[in-house]
Structure formats: C-alpha cells, structure tokens
Amino acid sequence: MIPPQVESATYLGCGTESGLISIDQALALILEKIQLSGTETLELNAALNRYLAEDIFSAIQLPLFSQSAVDGYAINPTDSVEHHFEDVIQAHSQFTLIGEIRAGQSAELTLQAGQALRIFTGAEIPQGTTTVARQEIVQIINAESIEITEHLKIHADIRDAGEEITVGQLLAQAGQQLSVGAIASLSMAGVQQVQVYQYPKIAVVITGDEVAKSSADFEAGKIFDANAPLIQAWFQQQNQKVDIFHVADTAEAVNSLLADLNQKYDLILTTGGVSVGDYDFIRPVALDLGFQQIFWKVKQKPGKPMLFAEFIRTDGSVCYLLGLPGNPAAVYVGMHIYTQTVLNALQGHRHIPNGFKAALTHDLKADARERILRMSISFDQATLKVSSLSNQQSHMLSNLMHANALVRIPAGEKIHAGQSVDGFFI
The missing domain is CATH 3.40.980.10 (MoaB/Mog-like domain)
Structure with a gap:
C-alpha cells in the first residue's frame, strides 16, 4: 500500500492538516x-464500449486468399514478353482475354502464359497470375485481346493472403475497451462473440x-x-x-x-x-x-x-x-x-482516465492543495491551450455550460501563462 504523504503537524489552513494523500x-x-x-459472453455487435476479459487471437488469416486490390485485369506474361528492366512488364504488351471473375466468386481458372482475366476489387486471384493491371492502363483491342499502356511491376495491386493478419496473431488484449473500430476489426477477422467483464x-x-x-x-x-x-x-x-x-x-x-x-x-x-x-x-x-x-x-x-x-x-x-x-x-x-x-x-482496465497536456493562457496563484479547475480548451496556431472559467467554488456549476476539461494545478505552486498543465477531457 502506498503510504500517506507526510504533512507538517502545524495546521496552516484547509488542506494542510496531516494525513492527507495526493x-x-x-x-x-x-x-x-x-x-x-x-465475466459474461456477448455477441460482438452488443459489446460496444465493454472491456474484454480475455485475449483474442485470430483463427484465420487476412486476407483469407490472395485478391485483387483494384478493378482491372489479372495477367500472366509470356516468357517472350520483353522486360524493360527487372520485374517490370513492358508497356504495349498484349494478352488474350479468357473471362472474368467478380468478388465472391471462386477463382477456378488458371492463367496460362500470355493470358488475362477481367477481375474486380476483392476478387480471388486465379492461379498463374503474376500481376494485376488496373483498368486505367488497359486498352481493349477486341473482345479477346487487351494491351497495357504503361510499364507494370510484377505483383502490382495484389493483396497477398495473410499480409494483414496471420493465424494465431493477437488481435485484442484483456482489459481493452471495444470501440467502434475494434468491433469492426474483430468482425472482419470472423470473431462473433467476446468474453467481457460484467x-x-x-x-x-x-x-x-x-x-x-x-x-x-x-x-x-x-x-x-x-x-x-x-x-x-x-x-x-x-x-x-x-x-x-x-x-x-x-x-x-x-x-x-x-x-x-x-x-x-x-x-x-x-x-x-x-x-x-x-x-x-x-x-x-x-x-x-x-x-x-x-x-x-x-x-x-x-x-x-x-x-x-x-x-x-x-x-x-x-x-x-x-x-x-x-x-x-x-x-x-x-x-x-x-x-x-x-x-x-x-472491468479490467487498470489505468487512470486519459489526459492531455496544454498551455495555460494566464497566471494562477498558488494554493495549499492541488486544484482541479473547470476550464475551456482551444487551439491556437496548432497549440492546445486551456483557460480557467469563473465561478470555481465547489457549490457552483454554472460554468459547466462552457467547460470541456478538468485541469490539475499542483499544490503550492504559482503557474505562469504559457506553462504546461495536465488535464482530463470531460
């Protein structure tokens, strides 16, 4: 246990008596x-703002399979296609178009050398694909042929299976609060239920x-x-x-x-x-x-x-x-x-509320106790600043109409304008 901080035995006013802790x-x-x-188990969509009671590891990889990052054409260049430099397919290379694949379809075709397949964003990459050419750099010659109009790097616009998340990877930790983003991330990884603190x-x-x-x-x-x-x-x-x-x-x-x-x-x-x-x-x-x-x-x-x-x-x-x-x-x-x-x-989150540092816009006199003042926050030339509001007495609340922060002013210390102080958003 943390011992109480030692105070003078002499009473010098409210807040100076012995036995007080910080x-x-x-x-x-x-x-x-x-x-x-x-703890209890909830459906993920009912767990917003709850605190996790367990670590969550991914049961799948993401992406689940290699997929196209753009609308375009999956291509497999022939050995005879001249490379402008290493791992680059030369502009004006031509390919035989053999079909298309949309997102949600299984890629059952295998591209042979010199072939192309119309493909859409998120669709599974067929076997034999070395590159995806985005549709903006593809010219359609006829119903069966296309030509790329710019040099194209090998493996361009392919999202590799597991490049974001691998099987067994830690996704979230016990004690973490489930934000909107966390729920979206877990949902994408196939998580449907979570154990949270009650x-x-x-x-x-x-x-x-x-x-x-x-x-x-x-x-x-x-x-x-x-x-x-x-x-x-x-x-x-x-x-x-x-x-x-x-x-x-x-x-x-x-x-x-x-x-x-x-x-x-x-x-x-x-x-x-x-x-x-x-x-x-x-x-x-x-x-x-x-x-x-x-x-x-x-x-x-x-x-x-x-x-x-x-x-x-x-x-x-x-x-x-x-x-x-x-x-x-x-x-x-x-x-x-x-x-x-x-x-x-x-609920497993053993941290004090999140705070911030900001510059005080005015001087403040010293007080025997640490003060927690209601203040307003503003940005001035990219600097976070705080200003005290009037009516700070403990029986007054009218300034809460304008307060958006509680700011800690250390005990026994005069604070000068421009000095950094600690606060909590409210």
Whole structure:
C-alpha cells in the first residue's frame, strides 16, 4: 500500500492538516485494491464500449486468399514478353482475354502464359497470375485481346493472403475497451462473440435533508438537487444503469440503508456525509458496519473529504464504497476522476482516465492543495491551450455550460501563462 504523504503537524489552513494523500496516491490505491467483476459472453455487435476479459487471437488469416486490390485485369506474361528492366512488364504488351471473375466468386481458372482475366476489387486471384493491371492502363483491342499502356511491376495491386493478419496473431488484449473500430476489426477477422467483464451493480446514495422534493420545500430553506441528475446523466453517458436512493441525515437511516446495499451491490457511490460535521454519518456508519477504510481525505480542491472503503462479504466478494463530498462541483470532479477509475478497474482496465497536456493562457496563484479547475480548451496556431472559467467554488456549476476539461494545478505552486498543465477531457 502506498503510504500517506507526510504533512507538517502545524495546521496552516484547509488542506494542510496531516494525513492527507495526493490525488495520484489515491488513484494508485484504487487500482491496487479493486477486484475484477465477473465475466459474461456477448455477441460482438452488443459489446460496444465493454472491456474484454480475455485475449483474442485470430483463427484465420487476412486476407483469407490472395485478391485483387483494384478493378482491372489479372495477367500472366509470356516468357517472350520483353522486360524493360527487372520485374517490370513492358508497356504495349498484349494478352488474350479468357473471362472474368467478380468478388465472391471462386477463382477456378488458371492463367496460362500470355493470358488475362477481367477481375474486380476483392476478387480471388486465379492461379498463374503474376500481376494485376488496373483498368486505367488497359486498352481493349477486341473482345479477346487487351494491351497495357504503361510499364507494370510484377505483383502490382495484389493483396497477398495473410499480409494483414496471420493465424494465431493477437488481435485484442484483456482489459481493452471495444470501440467502434475494434468491433469492426474483430468482425472482419470472423470473431462473433467476446468474453467481457460484467457491468458492476451500482447504488447511488444521495444524503442531505436540505434537498427539496417540491416547490413548497423552498420556503423551508431547502434547495434543488443537482447531484442525483448529475450522477444519473454521467452513468447514462457510460451506458450503465444505477439505482438511486435518498437517505435522511440520521445515523439510523444511513445504517439501515448501507447494511442492505452492501449485500446487493458491487459499488455504493455516496454524495455528502463524509466530512466531520455533526450530520456526516456515511464514514462512521460504514466503519461500524465493517467497511475497511482504504483512504480518507485527499489533498485536492474541490473534494478533500473523499472516502474509499471496501466491505468483504462472507462469500469473499467485495462491495466498494466511494464517498464523494456533497458539493456538486466536488461530485462532478469525483465522477470524472475517481468514479471513472473505479469503473475501469472493476472491468479490467487498470489505468487512470486519459489526459492531455496544454498551455495555460494566464497566471494562477498558488494554493495549499492541488486544484482541479473547470476550464475551456482551444487551439491556437496548432497549440492546445486551456483557460480557467469563473465561478470555481465547489457549490457552483454554472460554468459547466462552457467547460470541456478538468485541469490539475499542483499544490503550492504559482503557474505562469504559457506553462504546461495536465488535464482530463470531460
């Protein structure tokens, strides 16, 4: 296990207290601890964006047979055809036309010296063929004769059997996500079914008595709920279903709900209740129920009181708890960085979300914690650049109308305009 990074014992403000770990340490602990989900076999056309649970090797070669790369004529020059130079058939060489072959037909004819066969793209090359002459350089003399009008290299425009893929070649690896291109590639190689990791079963728990259920609640000081719609939409984008629960801010209600969910779900994702307030019950209740804390509190802004824990059931299976702070900006950051990492790891992809480097367009002051800022990306003279948006406080979300990146700003470091920073696409 990666040890927590050492901090000064003197409290110098929020984010400076001892025991906090870095974002990278937190992500490393997630990847270290997560056990893989179960597997299932799917038809290839139903496996888009799923993660492979096995390596896939080709049972065939590609192309399956030697074939024409163009519409033209398969030819076999005679020994008497004069070669302009080595391996080149001279222009104005003539051939006897004996038939044609289309894509999907079997090449049952064998070309003898001096013969040609009309052939179309993808059609099987007949025996005896040394070259395919594309139709643009062929002149038809009569119904039985053709002539090539340019010098032609031997073996031109022939796709050799197995030149792309050989039998037994590795096509895809376990943990690889199946993109549109990957599905097309596997389909071309004759793969019809794939073994993938199952989607984890996920419960989302929204805490907070302040969430309004109707317009009348606003008179009592309650607020709209952004977290549940945010999380539900995020999972819809991942093509994953979740069950959403709301729980009152009492230890009894939290205990009853978590005790039920930890027996039924692979991941419990909570919002709020993970800090040290009088009504923050998620962490103490989870620990009382037998969850083992993997980390709590990350040196980041927003989202410091991040919690990650595991509950090992009697059959050895595991329920993970990822506790996000309640402020919606912290939830948004946590979904893109931590929840994505957890989901990836459960499905065999043990890597943090893909990032990028870009030049910051302005100065940024230093902060005790690493900051994750919502920014906009642009290209300027082929350079990727990012700019901060206003309203970065953890309770604000209005800038998400324009944000397309989360950018990491190192702790305790002033960043100058033009300096390179790391970010995640959102």
